[in-house]
């Protein structure tokens with residue numbers, strides 16, 4: 001039997017949902033225009049006033065917000081309430097330029113946690129469950145978001161954070177965890193470790209997993225389900241809109257239901273910005289309808305998706321998005337962490353290396369491998385092997401500080417990285433990320 005956290009919203013008649021979105025949009029545009037000078041300037045430049053937005057049918061008139069705007073406005077420029085009203089920030093890794101810092105009032109936190117609670121209940125969670133949260137905690141939104149959702153459902157919450165896998169399994173056994181929340185690659189690794197410890201899914205009580213923050217295929221879903229003896233559910237979100245819980249899978253698993261009472265979704269042509277009809281593939285754009293502190297209007301996610309409103313057997317009427325099928329920028333997601341090649345280049349230049357480098361990615365046993373090859377100068381190359389090994393370690397550690405994940409560094413001889421006559425090919429990605 002399908003369960004819901006907020007049935008009155010999740011299964012509301014579509015017309016009711018649309019009317020709700022229209023009313024919230026009108027209010028939100030006014031709030032942003034009055035309180036965010038940065039966005040007001042964008043609207044003024046486009047010649048659009050809050051009164052011009054009467055419903056979601058008018059949304060195309062509004063300007064987009066992109067990561068470049070977040071950079072320009074860093075840190076407070078898109079804040080719509082006094083800082084004293086904010087109770088939390090969350091962030092992504094990266095340099096000042098690439099880092100996203102999102103602000104929350106208590107009301108924003110409550111709504112975000114409710115979105116995560118909807119995902120947990122859709123995966124079968126109840127107050128009798130033991131929910132082990134093995135997403136990273138801290139600035140990353142995964143741990144705090146699912147932790148809050150788990151509390152709202154009333155599950156016994158295990159705030160494990162990621163890492164220390166044998167201890168994860170020990171707790172899972174001792175406390176009888178029934179739901180696991182983490183990235184799909186970490187879930188696969190936990191499954192592998194379980195086997196290495198001589199255990200089987202019969203030795204644990206897990207029944208469901210809520211996995212997201214990075215792309216994963218149906219084949220990976222099947223592997224994880226078999227290794228942990230669970231049903232695996234997808235969850236999507238991004239720091240800019242709050243974190244996980246923008247959309248989530250139900251029992252039908254043919255896409256993720258978007259929490260439309262809080263987020264208005266559009267699909268646009270990434271090149272022209274034109275809004276595409278439902279069912280067409282393009283870039284996903286979100287407008288936060290309820291957020292007080294950091295309400296982004298028409299935020300370009302760069303995720304390529306399709307939306308559909310076909311009737312779902314779970315009873316929810318919320319529109320569904322496909323799994324992201326790619327990106328319209330150069331962002332890579334490596335072990336759940338967002339990485340831009342330019343961040344790597346910044347570190348190399350800071351450390352006195354040439355910008356001749358290559359990133360190689362693969363997925364071995366469902367875990368991402370991350371190798372960075374960097375060319376040495378003639379002087380660097382004349383160092384002893386011992387010196388070079390030390391330099392590789394130093395560089396790996398500088399990259400870890402910048403990105404939050406550890407690459408395998410390879411310092412290579414001068415002129416060995418293939419030069420390109422056109423656009424440099426910096427990234428070789430051999431992973432199969434999409435079906």
Ligand code: DLL
Nearest residue numbers: 142212213214215235236237238239243244303324
């Ligand atoms: O990854 C929030 C999150 C945490 C989602 C835990 C789900 C679970 P960011 O670090 O800001 O936020 O990264 C957002 O990750 O634009 C997508 O490209 C990608 N992404 C997130 N969820 C999925 C998913 C969190 N289920 C970026 N499938 C997004 C594929 C995903 N890609």
